[in-house]
Amino acid sequence: MTDERTESGGERRDRLLHALQSLLALPAAELRPTLNKASLVISELLHADKVDVFLLEHATQTLVAGGTSDTPMGRKQKALGLDRLPLANGGRAVQAYETEQPFMTGRLHEDPEELPGIKHRLGVKSALMVPLPIGGETGGVLGVSSAQPDFFSEDDLRFLEAVARWVGAVAHRVELVQELTKLATRNARRAAAEEIVTVLAHDMANHLMPLRARLELIQRRARRDNAADYLRDADGALASLAALNRLISDLLDVGRLDQGLFALRPQPVDVVALAREVAASMRAPGHAVEYRGPEELVVIADLDRLRQVLENLTANAMKHSPPGLPVGLDVQEQVRAEGKWVRIAVTDQGPGIAPDVLDTLFERFARGPGSTGLGLGLFLARQIALAHGGTLEVTSKPGDGTRFELALPEAPSTPQGR
Structure with missing residues (x-):
C-alpha cells in the first residue's frame, strides 16, 4: 500500500x-x-x-x-x-x-x-x-x-x-x-513570399516593355517586307509575351488587393458588345464560343476589369471543354428587389469539378485538376465581382460540365473599390 x-x-x-x-x-x-x-x-x-x-x-x-x-x-x-x-x-x-x-x-x-x-x-x-x-x-x-x-x-x-x-x-x-x-510561421512565410513576388512582377513588367516594343518593330518590318516566316514568328512571340503580361498583371493585382490599392474606374459599359467581343477574340479552331442574349444591355462598371473577368472565365471554360463542343456565353437582365441586375453565365460541357475542389476554387493559389497556372485567375475574378457589389458563383457536377455565373447591379449606388 x-x-x-x-x-x-x-x-x-x-x-x-x-x-x-x-x-x-x-x-x-x-x-x-x-x-x-x-x-x-x-x-x-x-x-x-x-x-x-x-x-x-x-x-x-x-x-x-x-x-x-x-x-x-x-x-x-x-x-x-x-x-x-x-x-x-x-x-x-x-x-x-x-x-x-x-x-x-x-x-x-x-x-x-x-x-x-x-x-x-x-x-x-x-x-x-x-x-x-x-x-x-x-x-x-x-x-x-x-x-x-x-x-x-x-x-x-x-x-x-x-x-x-x-x-x-x-x-x-x-x-x-x-x-x-505553425500558423504564424506559415503566414509570415506567405507574406514574405507574396512581397517578393510582387516586387519581381513589377521589375519584370518594366523589362518586358522594351522587349514588346522591339517585337512590334520586327512585326511591322516583316509585314512591310512580306516576310511570312518572320511575321509568323513575331506574332507567336507577341502572343506569348501577352500571356506573360497577363500573368504579371494578375500578380500585381494581388499585391494591390493586399495593400488596399485595388480601385475601379466605373463608366457605362455595353455588356452585350463586350461579351460579343470576348466571344469573337477567344474562339479557336475546335472551340467555338457561342453568345446568347439581348442586343444591348448597359451597366456601370470598370470596362477593363469586366473584360478581365470574362476573358478569364472563357479561357478557363475552353481549357476544360472537349474538342468540338462550344462554350456558352449568356447575358441576361434580372429584376431583383433592390433593382436591375445583369447576369453573365459562362458554361462548358467538360468533365466538371469535384466537390472537394469547389470549396477552395476561388482561393488564391488554388488550382483545379489539370490546371497549370498559379491559381490567381478565379481569385481575382471574384474579387473584381465583389468590388462591383456583385457576385461570382460556380455550379458543377462531375461529368456534367461547369457553370460560372457573374451577377452585377446595373447601377450600383456607390462605386465599390478596395
Missing part, C-alpha cells in the same frame, strides 16, 4: 495542490517533453514505477505513449515496444479509452484481459487507468503502474482522475501553442 493512506485530509489537499501547480507550471512548448515531465511529476507523487500519458494516433488507431516517466519500468516499456497499444489488440488501457471509464486493479498479473507483455514481461501488478479529456473529448488514457500488488487505493484513483483533467488541459494548451506557432 502507499504511504499516502496515512495522510490527513489537509496533507492530501496540499499534495494535490502541489501536483496541479507543478503541472500548470510546465512550459507550453513541445508536446512530448511536456508530457514526459508531467508523467515524472505524477510518478513521484504516487511513488509509482511508471506513469504514461497515452494519446490516440488516429491514423493507426493506436494509443501511443506521448509521455512516459523516466523510470526503470518506463525505459523497459519503450525497449519492449509496449509504448504503442493498437486498439485492435485490446487490454486494460484500451478498455479505459473505449469505455471512457476508469480502471483499477491490484492483481493485474492475474487478469486474463490484460496483454501478456504488460503482465509478464513488464511485470506490472497494480494499475490505475483513467480517460484523458483533451479539448472536450477523450484523447487518450493516463495510466499509473506498480510492480507491487495491491499498491494503489481508491483515493489514489480519485486523485488520478482529478490530475487527468489537468494533464489534458496541459496537452491541449501545448497543441494550441504548436498550431498557433
Whole structure:
C-alpha cells in the first residue's frame, strides 16, 4: 500500500495542490517533453514505477505513449515496444479509452484481459487507468503502474482522475501553442513570399516593355517586307509575351488587393458588345464560343476589369471543354428587389469539378485538376465581382460540365473599390 493512506485530509489537499501547480507550471512548448515531465511529476507523487500519458494516433488507431516517466519500468516499456497499444489488440488501457471509464486493479498479473507483455514481461501488478479529456473529448488514457500488488487505493484513483483533467488541459494548451506557432510561421512565410513576388512582377513588367516594343518593330518590318516566316514568328512571340503580361498583371493585382490599392474606374459599359467581343477574340479552331442574349444591355462598371473577368472565365471554360463542343456565353437582365441586375453565365460541357475542389476554387493559389497556372485567375475574378457589389458563383457536377455565373447591379449606388 502507499504511504499516502496515512495522510490527513489537509496533507492530501496540499499534495494535490502541489501536483496541479507543478503541472500548470510546465512550459507550453513541445508536446512530448511536456508530457514526459508531467508523467515524472505524477510518478513521484504516487511513488509509482511508471506513469504514461497515452494519446490516440488516429491514423493507426493506436494509443501511443506521448509521455512516459523516466523510470526503470518506463525505459523497459519503450525497449519492449509496449509504448504503442493498437486498439485492435485490446487490454486494460484500451478498455479505459473505449469505455471512457476508469480502471483499477491490484492483481493485474492475474487478469486474463490484460496483454501478456504488460503482465509478464513488464511485470506490472497494480494499475490505475483513467480517460484523458483533451479539448472536450477523450484523447487518450493516463495510466499509473506498480510492480507491487495491491499498491494503489481508491483515493489514489480519485486523485488520478482529478490530475487527468489537468494533464489534458496541459496537452491541449501545448497543441494550441504548436498550431498557433505553425500558423504564424506559415503566414509570415506567405507574406514574405507574396512581397517578393510582387516586387519581381513589377521589375519584370518594366523589362518586358522594351522587349514588346522591339517585337512590334520586327512585326511591322516583316509585314512591310512580306516576310511570312518572320511575321509568323513575331506574332507567336507577341502572343506569348501577352500571356506573360497577363500573368504579371494578375500578380500585381494581388499585391494591390493586399495593400488596399485595388480601385475601379466605373463608366457605362455595353455588356452585350463586350461579351460579343470576348466571344469573337477567344474562339479557336475546335472551340467555338457561342453568345446568347439581348442586343444591348448597359451597366456601370470598370470596362477593363469586366473584360478581365470574362476573358478569364472563357479561357478557363475552353481549357476544360472537349474538342468540338462550344462554350456558352449568356447575358441576361434580372429584376431583383433592390433593382436591375445583369447576369453573365459562362458554361462548358467538360468533365466538371469535384466537390472537394469547389470549396477552395476561388482561393488564391488554388488550382483545379489539370490546371497549370498559379491559381490567381478565379481569385481575382471574384474579387473584381465583389468590388462591383456583385457576385461570382460556380455550379458543377462531375461529368456534367461547369457553370460560372457573374451577377452585377446595373447601377450600383456607390462605386465599390478596395
